[in-house]
Amino acid sequence: MALSYAILAALINQPCSGYDLVKRFNKSVECYWSASHQQIYKALAKLEDDEHLLSEKIEQENRPNKKLYTVTDSGRRHLQQWIGQGEAIAPLKSDLLVKLSVGHTVPTETLLITLDTYYQQHKEKLKSYQFIAKQYAQRPDLSREEQFQYLSLRAGIRQQLAWIAWCEEAMGFLGQPVAVRESSSVS
Amino acid sequence: MALSYAILAALINQPCSGYDLVKRFNKSVECYWSASHQQIYKALAKLEDDEHLLSEKIEQENRPNKKLYTVTDSGRRHLQQWIGQGEAIAPLKSDLLVKLSVGHTVPTETLLITLDTYYQQHKEKLKSYQFIAKQYAQRPDLSREEQFQYLSLRAGIRQQLAWIAWCEEAMGFLGQPVAVRESSSVS
């Protein structure tokens, strides 16, 4: 359900092919939803069937043909009415928290190793978000459209910062020096 | 998959029936995973079948009988090896962010109303987390088991705080006075 809306949202900003959508969904930010190409192609077919999307066949030389998808008026209305709906927030689901909540059943060393794999990933993600954010922040002439994208991006950054801060708290609790690897080494 | 582990984690702390598990999963915190009773009963049956759980039939008067589930040695090992595994962090999926990223396509007023429904829910959730956290914080004699639960809870709190701060930022961006309803009214 939400996937269809995420697709409409992506295509309303920039029409493209299924293949390109997959990249936009899974590479970097831009999208606050994720899906496999199988899901996306299926959802695109459904949306076209429901006349929320129009596809135009683009013939190409030296590479496969592709379909360019554009949002119809009906699709736009469909998306707009969804935006107007307040929904229940998704319940927190985190395998890391499940693991930590029974941390007393495994050796501290094991926990630290596991925790660190999550920690590194959150730091990576933060870095890639901040890289994009910097490009927005440096320009004073953002369009309203871009301002909204920037705003959403800042939520992603806040999330990652929250996770990172907590990982460091957890590492501290586990009695281990934080920041051995790279961050905040003084001097 | 992760659901089975979440069940093992919950039952290792405190054996109980399927019915009670449902409550522990969905009421308040304690669990960092969620599931419907249908899912839980199914997963319990599977876990018992795989000998990670043992069930004991409890006969009751004046109410239906129930099954008390306990984690077996095999179940404990199964959980422990999972805890030792680092996994890829779940990609951020947020319908609110999808909505805001195309905020320019709807009236500001609509966005504010939608945003507020999420905002209120995050504040509610935070309040309930903090209520439980206070009980942990007031006691200096926490067991190691409880310390780990408290630690996990603090992650939930950080998440909610991050969402709340961002909602306020977004409301500010939309040019609306924040905190009309209750929070941080000075004097």
Add this chain to the structure above:
DNA sequence: TAACCCATGTAACCTGTTACATGATTAA
């Protein structure tokens, strides 16, 4: 007497993941 709690399930459906399939072009 209506609604809710206790307690456990089945069935149909939708969503999401993994594996499989094709076939030309281009870069290492």
Add this chain to the structure above:
DNA sequence: TTAATCATGTAACAGGTTACATGGGTTA
């Protein structure tokens, strides 16, 4: 010549949601 990119799909399966089912006991 191996792997990666472009481009779009099908099929089987696992995970999750919604609806349906039962039936006594308690609370308003």
